[in-house]
Amino acid sequence: MSRSADTHCPYCALQCAMTLDPVSSADAAAAPVTVTGRDFPTNRGGLCKKGWTSAELLRAPSRLGAPLLRGADGVLREASWEVALDVVAAWLRGTRTAHGADAVGVFGGGGLTNEKAYLLGKFARLALGTSRIDYNGRYCMSSAAAAGNRAFGVDRGLPFPLEDLDAAHTILLLGTNVAETMPPFIGHLVGAQAAGGLVVVDPRRTATARLTDDGRGLHLQPVPGTDLALLLGLTHIVIAERLVDLDYVSARTVGYDAIRRSVASWWPERVQSVTGVAALTLRRLARRLASGGNTYVLTGRGVEQHVDGTDTATAAINLALLLGLPGRAGSGYGTLTGQGNGQGGREHGQKCDQLPGYRKITDPSARAHVAAVWGVDPADIPGPGVPAVELLQSLGEPDGVRALLVHGSNLVVSSPNVAAVRERLAALDLLVVCDFFLSETAALADVVLPITQWAEEEGTMTSLEGRVIRRRRAITPPDGVRDELWILAELARRLDCSATFDTDPELVFEELRLASEGGIADYSGIDYALLDRGEAAYWPYPRGSEGSPRLFAERFAHPDGLARLVAVAARESAHPSPLPGELTLVTGRLLEHYQSGSQTRRVPELRDAQPEARAAMHPSTADRLGIADGELVELSNARGTVRCRARLTTDIRPDAVFLPFHYGDGQAANLLTSDAVDPVSAMPEFKTNAVRVARLVETGVVA
Ligand SMILES: Nc1nc2c(c(=O)[nH]1)N[C@H]1C(S)=C(S)[C@@H](COP(=O)(O)OP(=O)(O)OC[C@H]3O[C@@H](n4cnc5c(=O)[nH]c(N)nc54)[C@H](O)[C@@H]3O)O[C@H]1N2
Ligand SMILES: Nc1nc2c(c(=O)[nH]1)N[C@H]1C(S)=C(S)[C@@H](COP(=O)(O)OP(=O)(O)OC[C@H]3O[C@@H](n4cnc5c(=O)[nH]c(N)nc54)[C@H](O)[C@@H]3O)O[C@H]1N2
Ligand code: SF4
Ligand SMILES: [Mo]
Numbered sequence: 001m002s003r004s005a006d007t008h009c010p011y012c013a014l015q016c017a018m019t020l021d022p023v024s025s026a027d028a029a030a031a032p033v034t035v036t037g038r039d040f041p042t043n044r045g046g047l048c049k050k051g052w053t054s055a056e057l058l059r060a061p062s063r064l065g066a067p068l069l070r071g072a073d074g075v076l077r078e079a080s081w082e083v084a085l086d087v088v089a090a091w092l093r094g095t096r097t098a099h100g101a102d103a104v105g106v107f108g109g110g111g112l113t114n115e116k117a118y119l120l121g122k123f124a125r126l127a128l129g130t131s132r133i134d135y136n137g138r139y140c141m142s143s144a145a146a147a148g149n150r151a152f153g154v155d156r157g158l159p160f161p162l163e164d165l166d167a168a169h170t171i172l173l174l175g176t177n178v179a180e181t182m183p184p185f186i187g188h189l190v191g192a193q194a195a196g197g198l199v200v201v202d203p204r205r206t207a208t209a210r211l212t213d214d215g216r217g218l219h220l221q222p223v224p225g226t227d228l229a230l231l232l233g234l235t236h237i238v239i240a241e242r243l244v245d246l247d248y249v250s251a252r253t254v255g256y257d258a259i260r261r262s263v264a265s266w267w268p269e270r271v272q273s274v275t276g277v278a279a280l281t282l283r284r285l286a287r288r289l290a291s292g293g294n295t296y297v298l299t300g301r302g303v304e305q306h307v308d309g310t311d312t313a314t315a316a317i318n319l320a321l322l323l324g325l326p327g328r329a330g331s332g333y334g335t336l337t338g339q340g341n342g343q344g345g346r347e348h349g350q351k352c353d354q355l356p357g358y359r360k361i362t363d364p365s366a367r368a369h370v371a372a373v374w375g376v377d378p379a380d381i382p383g384p385g386v387p388a389v390e391l392l393q394s395l396g397e398p399d400g401v402r403a404l405l406v407h408g409s410n411l412v413v414s415s416p417n418v419a420a421v422r423e424r425l426a427a428l429d430l431l432v433v434c435d436f437f438l439s440e441t442a443a444l445a446d447v448v449l450p451i452t453q454w455a456e457e458e459g460t461m462t463s464l465e466g467r468v469i470r471r472r473r474a475i476t477p478p479d480g481v482r483d484e485l486w487i488l489a490e491l492a493r494r495l496d497c498s499a500t501f502d503t504d505p506e507l508v509f510e511e512l513r514l515a516s517e518g519g520i521a522d523y524s525g526i527d528y529a530l531l532d533r534g535e536a537a538y539w540p541y542p543r544g545s546e547g548s549p550r551l552f553a554e555r556f557a558h559p560d561g562l563a564r565l566v567a568v569a570a571r572e573s574a575h576p577s578p579l580p581g582e583l584t585l586v587t588g589r590l591l592e593h594y595q596s597g598s599q600t601r602r603v604p605e606l607r608d609a610q611p612e613a614r615a616a617m618h619p620s621t622a623d624r625l626g627i628a629d630g631e632l633v634e635l636s637n638a639r640g641t642v643r644c645r646a647r648l649t650t651d652i653r654p655d656a657v658f659l660p661f662h663y664g665d666g667q668a669a670n671l672l673t674s675d676a677v678d679p680v681s682a683m684p685e686f687k688t689n690a691v692r693v694a695r696l697v698e699t700g701v702v703a
Helices: 054-059 081-099 114-128 142-152 162-167 183-188 190-194 227-240 246-252 256-263 268-275 279-289 309-322 364-374 388-393 418-426 484-494 505-516 528-532 604-609 619-625
Strands: 005-008 017-021 034-037 068-070 076-078 104-108 133-135 170-174 198-201 218-220 295-299 332-335 403-407 430-435 447-450 459-462 467-471 582-588 614-617 632-637 640-648 656-660 674-677 689-695
Touching: 005 467, 034 054, 068 081, 081 104, 081 403, 081 430, 081 447, 081 484, 104 114, 104 388, 114 133, 114 459, 114 484, 114 505, 133 388, 142 309, 162 183, 162 190, 170 279, 183 190, 218 279, 227 256, 227 268, 227 279, 227 309, 246 309, 256 309, 268 279, 295 309, 309 332, 364 505, 388 418, 388 674, 459 505, 467 528, 582 632, 614 619, 619 640, 619 689
Parallel strands: 104 133, 104 403, 170 198, 170 295, 198 218, 295 332, 403 430, 430 447, 582 656, 614 640
Antiparallel strands: 005 017, 017 034, 068 076, 068 447, 459 467, 582 689, 614 656, 632 640, 632 689
């Protein structure tokens, strides 16, 4: 007898639909789980190789099967759940008594289901009483989210279904390599490609940029970190050449005069000197964007993960607004959410300044609403905490966090300036990590709690379209692991918290509906039955309504219904040119690996395809440095050193070197990244950092 489950991929925000076929026989535990792509509007049956191989991790030999406790001798040993949870609860209680509630911190993740993200936020505020909660979405979506909130009054990555792109005449892709980060996505680019309107802006000639190789589209290869100037330049041309949709601008926006002034000095030749993109190309692109067909502007991490990422995303939105795109049928602006639940994960209370439903924790009416659902006094909900980088910088400090719980992040690989993070973690009194593997972060923990994987649990995720979908259980989890909702409930009980912590995901979702009701991300009209009928549920979905696949057709989410054009300025100090002898380190992703690689480095096929970090550089650069393809090189700056092999490719600018961030220990790209953050979003500078590159033998270190 066999049973199959319709669910979605455990990895990225595209949330490709798949069917899992477990065999419910006596030896089910040993039988392989097969993955089949399932027809769905976003992936149309397609999956990438991470999706195809995802089930291999369910029975991976390295999977954790029991809680681990670090003994006095420093060794992690298996313990029972009772003992492990008792130890954690006792430490948390002791920390709180000795140092106050804010001495306990929580670090969440954008891969958690909505139910887990919601319960984690509630657990932090009520069971721990701490304000110190933030999550890895700070590294991912925060700049785009801040820009969207500022301009539109709401942050939903794509305010339209992905399928709308199919009919596009022009698509401007800024700093995203979807051909590798969401491969089935490129099916939605075919129309624009055929219409000669696919435009990719990336300092590398990526697989996505190569979609323009037929000569009909455009690949702009600017100096890394100069997108803000590029966008100000395009806006300048749109205004100078009278391409602005003035009716739209006057009816639907405020702030145009300030925008005009702010781009006045960004004439194309100046932009060319800053970005390296020819003035002619800029003019051609501006005219194409304004040519009236269905036009989309989309941003990804390449333009957002910078110290000026919020302003850069804002400049992209300004351009889209002047062209009259947001809310116009068949056109729009959007940002591509990254993690599986990158969208939902930022709506229900893992962010330090947020309560469920995308409510502000500082708003008295929001606090009152959520307090009523939680059955507490509003005064019992702590105020705003601090964003991820600041949270990590406070670890072990006298007034900082002394005990940290990590749910869904391998932060010693993925955080900026990880050498400092490793030091801070070592200064903690207690580190607790929930994971299915001994990730690099879990390996440093005092207590590791093993949890169920995606195919073993129920819940909901919110995809890059703002569509709520069901994650379904296909197989029974191994005996020794536990569901994270159960772990939170057990800890809350041990901490004598009187609030309700349900362990049934559907009940948690029912509570989330109430908590989100009336908020910006209102889920109150959605329930499991509706999702199980296959209905497309896009938020906001207030009770009794029909959901909102397309936003902004009539109004934006600010009280007056108008979008804000926010004037921004390019600061040269944000991206200083590399000094002589330095290159700009650009970081990003490879098709085969997911994030910190904690999962995909354990899948043999993926690991064998990309077993180690390789620094991609231009042959002319390599030649100058005396480096041959495959040779060992050392990348270094004041923060750290990475040693790896060189990969020579003409696909990268000669002034840059590219390193994927999927590897740990000495190959972690984040040994080299700065923890300087964007002043609005607190997003760190992941994408451009100065490094020196040398052939390893020449440094005399090792050959
Ligand atoms: N294979 C794979 N897929 C993934 C993930 C993964 O780890 N692996 N992670 C998921 C997540 S969480 C996310 S956030 C998304 C990210 O998806 P993307 O945004 O597509 O991914 P990145 O590779 O981080 O960055 C995109 C591109 O930005 C370019 N870039 C770097 N600096 C600059 C710059 O200054 N200007 C411009 N214009 N471009 C620049 C890089 O060269 C890179 O090709 O992917 C999701 N999908
Ligand atoms: N240099 C550089 N650094 C970057 C980036 C970059 O482009 N360049 N990108 C940034 C971005 S966009 C992101 S999103 C971050 C991501 O980086 P991380 O936050 O490190 O994300 P993952 O590697 O996905 O780590 C998730 C961990 O949680 C586990 N896990 C998965 N699902 C669950 C769950 O449901 N519960 C629990 N408790 N654990 C789970 C996984 O096994 C894994 O160990 O990295 C950021 N860091
Ligand atoms: S594109 Fe993303 S969601 Fe789709 S199969 Fe690949 S990793 Fe999974
Ligand atoms: Mo991300």
